[in-house]
Amino acid sequence: MPLVKDGKITGDEFIHVADDAEVPGGGAILLSSTRFLGDPEALSRRAGKTGVIWPNNRDLDDLVPYLDRLAVVALVFPTFRDGRAYSQARLLRERHNYRGELRATGQVLRDQFLFMLRAGFDSFEVKKPADAEAFAITVKRYSVFYQPTGDGRMTALHRRMMLRHSESASP
């Protein structure tokens, strides 16, 4: 499954560690939330990079205390129809100021890329290779956005206000 990060297809340095496997001291790993919450203090302070896969029905409050020590938070789309992780993503970015990698995982398809990007995701475990290749074009489909999110894209309402200002400022 290709990983798209910062707009490009890249290799994944993170290894999924199963719940019953031993956690290596070094190296970049992804853990389940259950495993991580078993010993969050130690796991978030290990030498290698640590990431957590957070299910979409688990309260983020349990994760928040460790956010600045995590390299990745991976949010889950069990099917593309289940949109809970969009809210989690915005909360992590906009309310809890999470600045690490925010990864979309599960049934991640082309036609969700832009929504995900706008919600704050910056890496994507993409289901189909063709979708991953189309990433760069797909996220340019739209140039107008109606709602403010933490992604910084200017909304139509704000652009109109700017336009009005420049109109009234010019002679």
Next chain:
Amino acid sequence: MYAYDELDRTLINERVEEFRDQVKRRLSGELTEDEFKMLRLQNGVYLQLHAYMFRIAIPYGTLSSEQLRRLAHVARRYDRGYGHFTTRQNIQFNWIKLAELPDALGDLAEVGIHAMQTSGNNTRNVTSDQWAGVAPGEIEDPRIWSELIRQYTTLHPEFSFLPRKFKFAITASPHDRAAIKIHDIGLRLHRNAEGETGFEVLVGGGLGRTPFIGKTIKPFVHGRDLLSYVEAILRVYNQYGRRDNIYKARIKILVHELGIDKFAKEVEDEWQEMRDSDTALTLDDAMIEDIRSRFTYPAYEKLPHTPEELKKAAHDPLFERWRKNSVSTHKVQGYAIVTLSLKPVGGPPGDATADQMDALADLADKYSFGEIRVGHEQNLALPHVAKRDLPALWNALDKIGLATPNVNLVSDIIACPGLDYCSLANARSIPIAQELTRRFANHETADLIGRLHINISGCINACGHHHVGHIGILGVEKNGEEFYQITIGGRADENAELGALIGPAVPYGEVADVVEDIVEAYLALRARPDELFVDTVKRLGVEPFRERVYATR
């Protein structure tokens, strides 16, 4: 009218291109039907019994004559020459070809019409009072706020995959014509004690399998806070709405299971966290003003209250009959709002042919400043007609079959497409409606009966809003046969209520008889000739009706 600017136009065109690409990928097999299904639903395309159905949004029910002509064009070029107006200010075409859909959308986009989010589990077309901006006594034009909500909910990155569909309705009049109490979020614009305008917010209304009347979650939300408050509701719903059972996924179930107080507290907590954050959705006056400035109103003339033309025409009883139930008071003296019945005797409710649409667009140009409205009752309206033009307009409407004098009367029936088109249906709706319009074709009898709304749904999904019909008819299936449950006493206005079952379900062939019996019982039971059917039911309850209707069955 709301005039789209460059930004709105760009977004619609970008949506058309996106959909063109999605259709292409489906036709080439790159997308599975399961994957494509969600994508097409997000753009109003259903797979029905015989073909794809294409649902187009008419936000807050306002259309220009140019837009109506374009709908006629789509009906002719891509469909079978007619369209069907729905209970949610949409129009549907029933015979569209998938490969041609992107072109149809492209043609519509040229005049600022789209089909975004007219189906699927997202925020749907925002509906409002079809008399917005012209109704006397309105706080202000609710379409300004409808448009703000329309923009805010269009392609929302967080709320495009909700547990289930989500519908907004907005009213700004004391009399609710937008049925806000049966919507997921209902908004009533009003003034608080300080004279500021804001919204009473209702939540959790909806029909379907488990009907609920919406409950007030907050009595007053200032206009500038409307979007952030709505976002708080949507976020709570997105996270906690049920996804395990499609029948329990609407927000009404969440509100019901948590209780309105607990739900309100969840929303309030969320709102307090986010209302002033960086990305706050707080609207400043300039933004609201900008939207307001793009709604234009006609340059009305100063006209007499009762022009000569109207006095003369009053001698014609046919004109008078039509005027009495089709013409309503306008906020500007000398003008009137004219409702056009799409319920001809024997016709399917809500259908209009391409020729009718074109002719009506011409009449709108001539008599209504080029504007047409669409109401949830599946009728159309011309919102700015000079009263002196009423007789001429009536003649012209009569020629194109749009002057049936039955607005708000017993044959002004709301019905869903039912088994004739819909793959979910248990029973037919349209033929029941057609039969009823024949039974009550006598206008004298209809006048005598007075205001009476019949609503018909072909299954429990309740697209015909049967729960809130004064008489509600619901198609069910019993041992492979079409049966109908009949309720009475429902209403969708500011006093919204769910109807009560009058007795056991009856077979297809008996529905019209039962309805006739109910109406007869009402005529015998009403206290005065002007006591409306719903008021008689309210006063007496269902029992006396049940006795009379079922005594001989």
